[in-house]
Amino acid sequence: MKALGQYDDIAVIQKILNGEFELFELLIRRYNSFLYKTGRSYNYNHQDTQDLMQDTYIDAYASLKKFENRSSFKTWLIKIMLHNCFRKQQKFSFKNEVSNEIIDKSIPMFQQEQNTDAGKTVINRELNTVIENALQQVPLDYRLVFSLREMNGLNVIETAAALNISETNVKVRLNRAKTMLRKEIEKTYTATDIFEFNLVYCNAITNSVMDKIKNYTPVSTL
Incomplete structure (x- = not known):
C-alpha cells in the first residue's frame, strides 16, 4: 500500500x-x-x-x-x-457580496515553518479549544472560505468551485475572515494545530x- x-x-x-x-x-x-x-x-x-x-x-x-x-x-x-x-x-445560504477591487496577494496566515518550538507545540495543543471557539465566532460563509483556503490549501478557483460562488466572493470572504481572526491567532498558531485529526x-x-x-x-x- x-x-x-x-x-x-x-x-x-x-x-x-x-x-x-x-x-x-x-x-x-x-x-x-x-x-x-x-x-x-x-x-x-x-x-x-x-x-x-x-x-x-x-x-x-x-x-x-x-x-x-x-x-x-x-x-x-x-x-x-x-x-x-x-x-x-x-x-x-450565502449573500452575494460585491467588491469594487479585489487584489488577491494574500499570504497564508499559517506558515508551516513558524512555531516549531516544542514548548509552543504543547501550549498550542492545550489551547486548541480556545482556537476552535474563536474560529466558530466567524460567520459560516467566511469560516468555510477560510477553512478551504488557509487550512485545506485550496486555491481561489478550487474554493469557488467547491462552494459554488464567484472567485471574487472567495477573495472578499477570505479577506474578511482574516480580519476577524488575525489579532487572535496569526502570531501563535499553525494550521496543523487547529482541528487536528x-x-x-x-x-x-x-x-x-x-x-x-x-x-x-x-x-x-x-
Missing part, C-alpha cells in the same frame, strides 16, 4: 474502477484531514464530523465512476462533504469506511 502512495488520484481511481476497491483506502487517508477541517468549520462537533466524513466517502465511492476530472478529486470530494453538511444542517481517528474512520463499502456492489469498470 505504501508503494502505491506515489500514484496520483486519477491513477488510483482508475485502479479502483478496474476492480481494486481496496485502494480506496489510499484516498481516504489522503483526505481525512481535509474533510475533518471542513466539517468542524461547519460547526459540527467531532463525532458528527466523523459521521459526515464516513457518509461522504461512501457517497464518493458509490459515485466514483461519475467523477469526470473536471476539477481535482479533492475539490469534488469536499463538495460532497459540503452537501452532506448542508443536508444535515437544513440550511445553507490525528492518526488514531484516521485509522478508525478508514477502517469503518472500508468495512462498509465491502457491502456495496463493486464499482463498474470504465
Whole structure:
C-alpha cells in the first residue's frame, strides 16, 4: 500500500474502477484531514464530523465512476462533504457580496515553518479549544472560505468551485475572515494545530469506511 502512495488520484481511481476497491483506502487517508477541517468549520462537533466524513466517502465511492476530472478529486470530494453538511444542517445560504477591487496577494496566515518550538507545540495543543471557539465566532460563509483556503490549501478557483460562488466572493470572504481572526491567532498558531485529526481517528474512520463499502456492489469498470 505504501508503494502505491506515489500514484496520483486519477491513477488510483482508475485502479479502483478496474476492480481494486481496496485502494480506496489510499484516498481516504489522503483526505481525512481535509474533510475533518471542513466539517468542524461547519460547526459540527467531532463525532458528527466523523459521521459526515464516513457518509461522504461512501457517497464518493458509490459515485466514483461519475467523477469526470473536471476539477481535482479533492475539490469534488469536499463538495460532497459540503452537501452532506448542508443536508444535515437544513440550511445553507450565502449573500452575494460585491467588491469594487479585489487584489488577491494574500499570504497564508499559517506558515508551516513558524512555531516549531516544542514548548509552543504543547501550549498550542492545550489551547486548541480556545482556537476552535474563536474560529466558530466567524460567520459560516467566511469560516468555510477560510477553512478551504488557509487550512485545506485550496486555491481561489478550487474554493469557488467547491462552494459554488464567484472567485471574487472567495477573495472578499477570505479577506474578511482574516480580519476577524488575525489579532487572535496569526502570531501563535499553525494550521496543523487547529482541528487536528490525528492518526488514531484516521485509522478508525478508514477502517469503518472500508468495512462498509465491502457491502456495496463493486464499482463498474470504465
